[in-house]
Amino acid sequence: MEVEQEFEWNEAQKIEINVDLVAAAKRHLQFLAAVDRNRCLYDGPALERAIYRYNACWLPLLSKHSASQIPEGPLVVPFECEWVWHCHRLNPVQYKSDCEALYGRVLDNSNIFSSVQGTCQRHTEEIWNRLFPEEPYNFNLTRAFPENVSEKLSGSEKYTRYDLVSAVKRQSPFFYQVSRPHMNNDLFLEGAVARYKGFLHLIKRNKEKSIRRFCVPTYDIDLIWHTHQLHPVSYGKDLNEVLGKVLEHDDMDSDRTKGKKLDTGFSGTTKQWEETFGRRYWRAGAMYRGSTPSPVTTTPCLSYMIGKEVDASNEFQKIIQLPQRKVVEVLLEIVGVRNLPEGHKGSLCVSFCKRQPDAIFNASRNLSILSESGKKQVCSFECEPTGELLFELISHSTSNLPIKRAPKVLGSTSLSLQDFLAPVSELSVEKWLELLPSSGAVISKPISLRVSVSFTIPSPAPHLLHMICSRPFLKSSCLFPLPGMFRHTKSLAHVIDETGVEVLSLQMRDSSQDKAGENCIHRKEVIGIMASGETRTLAEFVGTGWSLMDSHWSLQFQKKSSDDGHIFELAGNRTIKFFPGRKLAYEPKYCEKHRSEHNFMTAVEFSMEDPYGKAVALFNLKSGIFKVLEEWMVVPGIIATFILTDIFKKGGYDGFAVNCEDMGTDSPTEIIKGFGEEGKSANLTTSIASEVELNEDIAKGNGATAENGSLSSGGCGGACGSGCGNALKSGGCGGCGAGCGSGCGNMVKSGGCGGCGAGCGGGCGNMVKSSGCGGCGSSGCGGCGGGCGGCGAKFAYENKPGNSCADEHSKETKEVFISEALAV
Structure with a gap:
């Protein structure tokens, strides 16, 4: 059997493709990233105008260019036209039909450069402006479009009948599924090309045996399949050689419900793949990641990025040493x-x-x-x-x-x-x-x-740090016996890394300074105590905000409600905004926004590469866990977390501060054993002061109690949250511990969520005849449900690392149990 399976795999690898798919896939990903930075092209007036320009200008120009026996030179397709052209080509049968109906032949991409390749556009612009003087080549995506382009397009002699608006909407979520760095790696892409050939081989075998099966790809295969389709002439030739026809790419279905077309198609594809080739169809890094996270803003924050360059030589970045993993x-x-x-x-x-x-x-x-x-x-x-x-x-x-x-x-x-x-x-x-x-x-x-x-x-690997508070010092002790300064009796905050090593201690210090016989000037500082015993001033309160690391960074508080909902801003050579709850990469994927969201705060960086924001750190203000993805964010993030914690204390929220004495130990390193414990959620209200009250209260040392901007919700307690959601013949959610979240979701004939521990989260999604989620521990169920493939498909055992309901700080494995009914 193994010999036959190896033979089938070798036969699949003999399929010839006349495109360098690895290099083309890299260009493909680069273009998708550029489009994602211009999300106005996903919907609305900018998209409608782009579709008009594509039909009225680009396709006629492309036709004239490709028909010329002596072309004037390579063309550079305008960015917005390239996006519409991209989505049109991803329905190769419809694209072929439209091109032949309008221009008598398939319009190819040969001798065409992408708008993101950095090629000079002057030659193309001259041709464009000569042919279409009323429609300039350079297109401003942000301008207003008063005319009705739909009516203008319908009056055109040549325009595609394909619904390009719907095609764009279906393709818009694809980039999120293929945007992780490993997708751009040569070795990963080479494996994806080999698997794409295996995918085509399965379809060929089905055709030879007259088997009708809807084959559904994993995302690595789908990336290569999309890339191949972007070369329409080569795609048509290659697929005619393999299958005798142009293979249709059906992206109309997105319903991943059990028993639907995508679900049964993926199950059948998986079974056939594993029987034919004797190797697993699933692949690490190629499975469904869950739905695209909700954006923190719908408007790109371009004004924050002008003229800001990263200074990597900041000495403060080296004040703590963390293992590089x-x-x-x-x-x-x-x-x-x-x-x-x-x-x-x-x-x-x-x-x-x-x-x-x-x-x-x-x-x-x-x-x-x-x-x-x-x-x-x-x-x-x-x-x-x-x-x-x-x-x-x-x-x-x-x-x-x-x-x-x-x-x-x-x-x-x-x-x-x-x-x-x-x-x-x-x-x-x-x-x-x-x-x-x-x-x-x-x-x-x-x-x-x-x-x-x-x-x-x-x-x-992301850095995982824990900030805990030790017992207060005795009033008679004096850690900083400096002339003219005093210290209230406060506890130290110890910063512990994931190995249990203390890397830094912090203290908020109030001080007074006598200035030439005048009244004392009241100051507030954050003092850092290094592992070596050296002390440094890491931040000080100045006027309306905090200056960090010798003014390399400043932490500002929102004086009024922001449009995007952020409540703090950390500015320096980068711009970071703090949002309440778990956002973007940390957004809970498989559970509702349950009642522990007020414990979290997400740091989001805005840059030219990520104008809509990229999550760079997550703070659990209740447990003191700090997860940071970028090295440069570690030190300013620790300081900002400490300051924010002090502010929240003044607002009546002190869930963060764990006292070693209360936990029965004087050693902060012992508490690291509870790294994976989020603890019981209490009914707490976090109040964040508004306007200048917050700043005045900090300066005066008063508690901030304003209601504006408060984050309030109940805790998960010991209950199962909102229930076990359609759990038929199930063991239910017994023992959900500190919050099963939104239940165990559609668990039919399942063992249930017994013993979900500290947060089963969003349940085990569509687990049929499965052994359930017993003993999920604190890492959560992780969301066993989901789909796969750019055309959609069920892949019930995928889990996005870092996004189960309680695994923001968990190092537990994420186990997922698969139904034999899926036949995969």
């Missing part, structure tokens, strides 16, 4: 077992962990074996790309005796991550691993496990 996303499945002892009885499972636990993954998890249980169980987790994965085959007694026998370990084996990831050589492997017997006995045929594992390209 890499992280990979891993998908793991135990496919089969062979050479079991004769007469073996009992159910089998495989326990796996890292032989040497790392700072990101330090758990042990169990997986069923597909060939034994008939149930596909895939585990998604993150870890450092070092060391070994250790597997143990465990047998559980199935007898009905009242006294159950203890599980028996039949043998163990391991898989070295460094063999694949240091340096990166392969991103997926499926192989038989021989087990070393636990008894040490030598047997003729060692038991073997067939293990399938897939990785993403290693990337910098």
Whole structure:
């Protein structure tokens, strides 16, 4: 069987494609990123005008250019026309039909340069302006368009009948699914091209056997498929060679509901792929990420970016030393077992962990074996790309005796991550691993496990820090015996890294200074105590805000309600706004905006690359967890968090401050053991002062109590949140602990959400006949439901790292259980 499967895979790789798809995919991603920075082209007047210009100007110009036997030179397609042309070509059958009906032939992209390639546009602009003097080549996306372009277009002699507005809306969410850095990696893209050929081979086999099946791609395959379609002549020629026709790209369906077209199509594709090629269809980094996060603003913040350059030499960035780690996303499945002892009885499972636990993954998890249980169980987790994965085959007694026998370990084996990831050589492997017997006995045929594992390209791991408050100092103590200064009896805030090492301590200090016999000047400062014992002034209150790190940064407070909802702003050589709740990359994917959102604050950077904002850090003001994605944000982020915490205390919210004495220890490093614990949610109201009251209160040391801008909600408590959502014949949400969030969502004949721990979150989405979400712990269910493929598809076991309801600071693995009914 394995020989036949290898033969099929080799046959698939013989498919010839007359496009360098790796290089083209990189250009494709670059263009999609540029469009995402100009989201007015997703809908509205700018899009309507772009469609008019595409029909009235670009297609006629392209036709004239391609018909010329001696072309005047390469053309550079205008940016807005390129976006409409892009979406039109992604329906290759309709594009071919429209081109042939209007121009007698398919208009290709040969000798055409993208608007984002940096090629000189002067030659194209001269031709354009000569042909269309009333419609200038350069198009201002932000200008008003008073005329009705729809009527103007309908009066045109030549315009496409394809609904381009709807086509654009369907393609707009695609970039989010393929925007992670590993998608732009050569090795990842080479694997995607190979899998695309396998995808075409399956369709070819179906055609030969007269099997009608709606084949649904994963997102790596879909990226390559889209890229191929953007070369219409080559795509038509290549697909006619393989299938005898132009393959249609059906993106009309987006319903990922169980039993619908996408769901059944993806299930069937997965089953056929794994039977045909003997390798897993899922791939780390290629699965559905959930819906596109809600934007924090609908207007690009361009004014913040003019003339600001990053100063990487800031000495303050080096005041703390943090370990530099890499992280990979891993998908793991135990496919089969062979050479079991004769007469073996009992159910089998495989326990796996890292032989040497790392700072990101330090758990042990169990997986069923597909060939034994008939149930596909895939585990998604993150870890450092070092060391070994250790597997143990465990047998559980199935007898009905009242006294159950203890599980028996039949043998163990391991898989070295460094063999694949240091340096990166392969991103997926499926192989038989021989087990070393636990008894040490030598047997003729060692038991073997067939293990399938897939990785993403290693990337910098986010820094995870914990800020905790120790017991207050005695009134008689004097940490800063400096002349003319005094200190209230306050606790220190200790900053601990993920290994439990204290890297910095902070203290808010009030001081007075006698200025030439005049009245004392009241000052407020943040003092940093380094690991070496050195002390430095990291911030001071000046007038209406805070100056950080010798004026390299300033922290300002909103004096009135902002249009985008941010409440603080950190400005320096970058612009960062603080928004209440979890936003963008941290937005909960698989649960409602449940009642712990008031504990969180997201730092969002605005730049030329991300005019709509990019989340760079998340603060859990209740637990003191600080997760930061960028190195440059660590120090200013820590200081800002400390200042904001002090402000919130004055507003009556002191959930952040954990006192070591209350926890029964004097050592802040011991509290690091609770890193994954968000704790019980209380009914708290966070009040943020408005206008100048906030600033005056800080200056005077008073509590801020204004109601404007308050963030208020109830806590999850110990209840199951809003219920277990359509849980039919389910074990329900027993033991949801500190908040199951929005329930266990559409769990039919499932084991339920028993023991969800500190936040099962949005439930286990569309888990049918599954073993449920038992024991999710604090990492949450992660959202087992979802879809896949740019054309949409069900992939019930995908989880976006970092976005389960309670895993903002969890290092637990994210386990997801898959229904055998999906046949995948």
